[in-house]
Amino acid sequence: MNLRINKYPKYLIDISLASSLKNFTKDKNTSLDIGCGDGELLTELALNNPSKYFIGLEIKYGRIVKSLKKAELNKLKNLKFIFCDANLLIKEIIPKNSLNKVFINNPDPWPKDKHEKNRLINSNFLMNLHEIIKRRGFLYIKTDDKKYMKIIKKEITKTRFATSTKKSLFDKTLPNTKFQKLFLKENKKIYSLKLQKK
Numbered sequence: 001m002n003l004r005i006n007k008y009p010k011y012l013i014d015i016s017l018a019s020s021l022k023n024f025t026k027d028k029n030t031s032l033d034i035g036c037g038d039g040e041l042l043t044e045l046a047l048n049n050p051s052k053y054f055i056g057l058e059i060k061y062g063r064i065v066k067s068l069k070k071a072e073l074n075k076l077k078n079l080k081f082i083f084c085d086a087n088l089l090i091k092e093i094i095p096k097n098s099l100n101k102v103f104i105n106n107p108d109p110w111p112k113d114k115h116e117k118n119r120l121i122n123s124n125f126l127m128n129l130h131e132i133i134k135r136r137g138f139l140y141i142k143t144d145d146k147k148y149m150k151i152i153k154k155e156i157t158k159t160r161f162a163t164s165t166k167k168s169l170f171d172k173t174l175p176n177t178k179f180q181k182l183f184l185k186e187n188k189k190i191y192s193l194k195l196q197k198k
Contacts (some may be wrong), residue, residue, distance in 0.1 A: 004065050008068035010072070011071040011079065012068060012083070013082045015093050021093065021094065025094075025095065025099065029100050030054070031045070031054050031100055031101035032054075032099050033054070033055070033106075034090075035086070035104065036056030036067060036084050037067075037177065038066040038070070038178070039063075039066065039067030039068075039070045040070070040177065041175060041177050043071065044069075044175045046123045047073075048173070051078075054080045055079075055082060056081040056082070058081065059086070061083070087125065090132060092103075096131050097135070098134065099137060100133075101140065103140045104140070105179070106143055106180065109145040109147065109148035117141060117183055119151070121141070121152050122155050123158035123159055126155065126156060130159060130160055135198070136198070138197075139193075139196075140193070141190065142192045143191050145191075149191040149193070153193070161179070161196065161197060162196050162198050163196075164175070164194045167194075
């Protein structure tokens with residue numbers, strides 16, 4: 001199975017080599033997409049922002065393969081992907097103060113209370129994210145689940161993130177994921193948060 005991933009070494013960051021990730025983020029404007037899916041959002045961002053760098057994180061094998069294929073097809077030098085668990089990557093692997101922006105789009109809400117422990121976004125995860133984002137860097141969260149957004153907002157109050165309402169030119173041109181496009185087509189509301197590390 002891993003042979004399919006190994007066909008794209010130029011676009012895959014080997015997390016067993018600390019220098020591999022450090023070299024890609026050092027002294028650069030770098031963004032991370034957690035749960036990047038098929039890589040459609042990052043591919044578009046990388047094409048439209050050639051001077052910036054992007055990393056996609058995905059734990060589902062089929063999706064990471066599709067992401068790698070997109071990067072190779074477009075010959076993108078500013079885009080790489082990581083096949084890893086989000087909690088492990090954020091807590092133990094990514095260097096502190098190394099990212100300008102982090103995106104979390106439509107994380108699984110695990111709507112039943114008994115599955116609360118499975119939700120990605122909680123105060124511990126957010127505090128670990130705070131450590132790896134640069135000062136004045138941003139965290140973007142989007143979900144179509146109103147209840148989950150309410151839970152996320154409560155968890156944010158336990159962290160040192162501040163809510164930002166100011167929209168930059170980058171924000172205004174930020175593309176939707178394929179799921180968000182589908183939700184909008186079905187007239188579903190997308191709830192968004194932009195947080196800043198002070």
